Amino acid sequence: MCVRVRPLVVTALLLLLACGGVARGEDPGRPRPERHVLGNGVVLIVQEQRASEVVALQLWMRVGGRDEAPDELGLSHYLEHMLFKGTPTRPPGSIDRMVEGVGGQDNAFTSYDFTHFDLLLPAGQAAAGIALLADIAVNASFDQAELDRERLVVLDEVRLTEDDPDRFLARRLSEEAYRPTSYGRPILGTPEQIRALTREQLAGYYHKHYVPKNMSLVVVGAVDPGLIRRAADDAFGRLRGPDSPRAPMPPPPDLGGRSVDVPRPEKQAYLGLAFKAPAVADPDAAATDLFTYILGDSPSSRLSVVVRDRLALVSAVEAGYVTRQRGGLVTVTARLEPENLDRAEAAILAEIRRLQQDGVGEAERQRAIITAEANYAFDIETAEGLARDYGEAETNWTLAEELGYLTRLRQTTAAQIQAAARKYFGEYARVRFVPEAGAR
Amino acid sequence: MRRLLPGALAALVLAAPAAAGELPVVRERLDNGVTLLVRANPAAPVVAVSLLVRMGTRWETAADGGLSNFVQAVMVTGTAKRNGGEIAEAITGLGGRLSANGDTDYSEIRGTALARFWRELLGLTAELALEPAFQPDQVQAQRDFLLARVQKRRDNPPTHAFDVFFATLYGTHPYGLPTLGTPESLARIDQAAIVAWYRRFYRPERMVLAVSGQVPAAEVTAEARRLFGGLPRGGTGDDAPLAAPKPAGGRTVVEQASQQTQILVGSLAPRVADRDYAAVKLLGTVLGGGQAGRLFVELRDKQALAYTVAAFFDPLREPGSFLVYMNTAPGNAARAEEALRREIERIRAERVSAPELLRAKAYLLGTYEMDRRTNARQAWYLAFFATIGVGYDFPTGYRAAVEAVTVEDLLRVARSYLHPLTTVVLGPPPAR
16 A cells, blocks of 8 residues: 555546446355345345444435436435535534544445445444434435535536546546436536525435435444344334335437547546446346456456557556446446557457457456455455445345355356357447647 | 545554454564564455565655666566466466555555465465566566556646645655656666666565465464575665755645646654654644544535545655645635635644544544454555554554644644645646
8 A cells, every 4th residue: 555645546436437346146154134124114234243343334325316307417416415414403514523523434425326325433333323324314404505515515526527537537438328318417417507406406306215215224343233223223213205216217228329539638548438238137247247357357357468468559458347227338448648549449349359259268267256256355354345235236236136146156157258248249339538739 | 425535545544543352463573584464364255465675765866766666567577487467367366466566665565365365375475576577578568557657647637736745845855756756767767777676675674574364374474484584684775864854845836737726735744753743643633634624624514615625644754744635626726725724824823622632533543443454454554564663563552642642732743843834736727
């Protein structure tokens, strides 16, 4: 780990683009979480984990960018910013002081399919943390002055993303590949909409979507599951609200002919390709995960070995699997000298064709499975890592499938991997960042 | 995301407590001087290795800047037994990652794997460190990658601003050199220079190997002894103290096309081994630690001047740097800079309140606990503290030092260290 300050190396969780793994599996010996459905529909997932004296508490909401109407863009994300700001019994600033005063942390994340609010606290604070999450889930104040000030912070966040070519490429590529569906809209909203957003609009969206049936509470840490269940019953069991079924989504669009060049101030160019891929719960997801690892997850992956090391056409190249509930993407992104853009793209496509025509070797398949197994093993090093796996599974597919995922990966054959590569690698969307004339 | 943490913020909160129920560490100094540190941690079926060598920009000059990092970059591309592709395949087959880089006070090879492959991971780490091939064609290939990374750092407004800040703050002191080097220095470094630098620093007395994970500590220690024990002693080399950097202060403005303006304000600060280290850590936490810290509350929550506000104070062997950082809309930059300075002036003028200090202590120590839960961080912390000379068990004494800091201490260190101030502002040219 670098001690020297190295700012802005961030996980673009918001965009979920660099995410290689879908989820993982029910292995023999794998500890199992308890799952309860409270009377009002709130799901509680609890696992005792004594690795350290902390507890991860996460409220997962089944609402995100995809649920926004065209005149509501950015509301899911705005809520993410506003909820920790306060409720009638918790004035602005008091939540952060309470959490940090016990040595804890809070943060929140928005995606297209979900939004989640995370606390990491000393284990003894679990019940207080659960009460806090239940409070912000339905009682947020949306103080007008706080709301107005936060506008500027969100506008800063929009500009900040644009200054970071890796994050901005991920965002532009996903927007290009998914438009005009709601997965293709800007998740932070547009600057115009952020400026025009009203308290009534935000509160209306909140009351519509923040209902018990959209909530999952995930608790992992040095806790007694029985006590957690009682605390969750006390805090969440009394919440009431109507159902809020999600609007149906049209199928993902065809990707042919989608290509855009963006002039940028950087001297290096960036190339992004996006191919249609299975949705997160699709039976083909395991094979897609594996070919993504084989293609571009590590320095030993095919794209790195051929396009970066052998042909020296790029400085960096990787593949990722964007797992969304209603249709995924496999992306390939590269950083390179602008004069190599065409040749690098041709070389990447040639490697994809080789995968489709010749399939994968057994040693490669084994390495990919071990990579998936390791990703899971490193996730469970921390309570919040495991909680995130559970929360995403419960919200986006099912916990049971998550618990069986590694086993499914292991059973995936080389023939299935090749068949999936043939099925999904076809037309693609392309975004290139090209140095603008006179850029410094 | 509610807050976007700069990558090294973890290092900001570095350094704190030995928690109750701390897992034991096996420490052994081999006859040839290599330090071994092994922590058996049953939490998850994984293992992490960190091999730190006292070699870094601290020993470099502007002419050969980036040499340590260059050595590390070429090191992972081939050994006497394997080429780079074979190494990459081997580590992927262990479910792991392996990388190497240079830093300020040390250079690191770090690796992770599934725990059942700990022996293979250790073997691979030793092979890279002790039998590197340094092939001339790899030197050229890595030079190209490094030049591209230098360009990326320059293209990226925040990283460029930090590099300018350290260069300005430290002047001719080697801490002002960029770890990656410059296009000029990288062009000058050849294979012979790399081999010579490696031979000068890769001595057993300069190495610390730390392992953390679901592993049998005694077997790991025995295997590490077998792998590293045969290395002949080489002398500790020249680690004489450097002349202290001269505090100059001043304001530097850099124009660069970007959406946001970067503002950095800071000063020279204590060494990790200095008595004031804990108090200055707390000063950074009061100002920029977390979302209840002053900068977040005043500049983001109350004035909405920035998305990112943070304070940095990393542990270093030589005098450290204390800095507060924000990025903001260009139209707000002047107001933001003024507000930032006002916060620094305030903390130099008035005692912080007792509750504020309590929150800062809880946050500093708590965040450190949170940060040390992965084996990769555990291995790094163990090796790092041993390497920079304060001992792997530094956190135990450090916790007590943090607990003992008073509001008077904070006022005293604020007055003695937060002056003169160095400022860097990087952003788009004013609209015409």
